[in-house]
Amino acid sequence: MAAGEAPDFSGLTSSLKVKEGRLVVDPSGATLRKNLFAGGDIATGVRTVSEAIASGKRGAMAIHRFLQKEAEDGKRPEPEVVSFEELNSDYFYPALKVVPGHVDPVQAVSSFDEVYLGLPQHLAVQEAQRCFGCAAPPTYKAEDCRGCVNCADRCPASAITIEPLQQPFTVGVDIGQFDPDEILRICKKAKVHPKQIICYCTNTTAGEIAAAILNGAKTPEDISLMTGARTGCTVLCIQSIIKLLEASGQPVTLKETHQCYGKTFTVWDIDSRLKKRYEAQGYHFDEDIQLIEKVFEHK
Numbered sequence: 001m002a003a004g005e006a007p008d009f010s011g012l013t014s015s016l017k018v019k020e021g022r023l024v025v026d027p028s029g030a031t032l033r034k035n036l037f038a039g040g041d042i043a044t045g046v047r048t049v050s051e052a053i054a055s056g057k058r059g060a061m062a063i064h065r066f067l068q069k070e071a072e073d074g075k076r077p078e079p080e081v082v083s084f085e086e087l088n089s090d091y092f093y094p095a096l097k098v099v100p101g102h103v104d105p106v107q108a109v110s111s112f113d114e115v116y117l118g119l120p121q122h123l124a125v126q127e128a129q130r131c132f133g134c135a136a137p138p139t140y141k142a143e144d145c146r147g148c149v150n151c152a153d154r155c156p157a158s159a160i161t162i163e164p165l166q167q168p169f170t171v172g173v174d175i176g177q178f179d180p181d182e183i184l185r186i187c188k189k190a191k192v193h194p195k196q197i198i199c200y201c202t203n204t205t206a207g208e209i210a211a212a213i214l215n216g217a218k219t220p221e222d223i224s225l226m227t228g229a230r231t232g233c234t235v236l237c238i239q240s241i242i243k244l245l246e247a248s249g250q251p252v253t254l255k256e257t258h259q260c261y262g263k264t265f266t267v268w269d270i271d272s273r274l275k276k277r278y279e280a281q282g283y284h285f286d287e288d289i290q291l292i293e294k295v296f297e298h299k
Contacts, residue, residue, distance in 0.1 A: 007042040021045070029059035030066075037063055098127040146171065146224055148231035171228040173211045186210040188296050189247035190240070191266055198240045201232020209241060213248045220245070220252070267292075 039055035194207030212226040
């Protein structure tokens with residue numbers, strides 16, 4: 001338990017070793033004494049709160065394995081690898097913070113009982129599930145990151161940082177490798193021209209997205225991985241991406257946390273009554289449709 005601003009090693013036994021102002025522990029937090037674990041500043045030095053939390057969680061897991069006699073070989077379990085599909089590249093569904101209970105002030109001043117009551121197990125688990133799980137950082141695959149930095153921007157504890165890759169890589173789909181008639185067919189059905197820019201953040205065209213679909217993309221996340229689209233603002237291009245996927249015959253099931261406000265209403269969706277109503281005001285929707293469809297004939 002932290003009780004000051006610097007570690008005090010005076011009460012430690014000779015079985016524990018201190019080096020460079022830190023208690024010597026292995027990566028799981030185990031000290032040189034078999035049944036003793038340590039974490040936080042005393043073992044890692046002064047760092048961030050999130051790193052201290054991670055240290056505590058690693059230690060708790062190591063203690064559990066020790067008590068269950070699962071770690072006698074001294075090996076640490078492999079860190080969990082979180083796949084791209086398991087991440088939410090937009091934002092996380094908000095959940096209210098669980099507030100721990102506390103003893104009534106009148107009772108608190110009349111006894112030495114603990115003032116803060118903590119959380120029961122089910123609420124502690126619920127609270128721990130409110131974020132990425134940064135308390136014990138899983139291993140993220142660099143090739144699954146497209147630099148949208150939403151994870152860092154939206155982390156309420158500012159516990160995530162983005163580090164540049166040593167070897168940058170280029171993302172994109174070569175349209176020339178796919179049948180141009182198939183690309184045009186998908187785009188025409190989605191009512192977007194192949195040369196129309198869908199994602200202005202990455203300058204990705206409808207033709208590139210259609211090519212990605214022909215290359216096997218089945219979800220908006222697949223599109224992002226192949227083309228880089230939807231990794232900037234994450235909002236403005238999602239509707240067009242959905243239309244292109246559906247035009248190719250791929251049904252799209254949106255998650256609750258996708259930043260999408262329904263499909264964009266287009267000129268093709270206007271019914272005859274509205275067309276007639278606004279025609280007198282100079283809105284010639286049928287002529288607009290004919291003009292747009294003529295553009296598709298020019299590949």
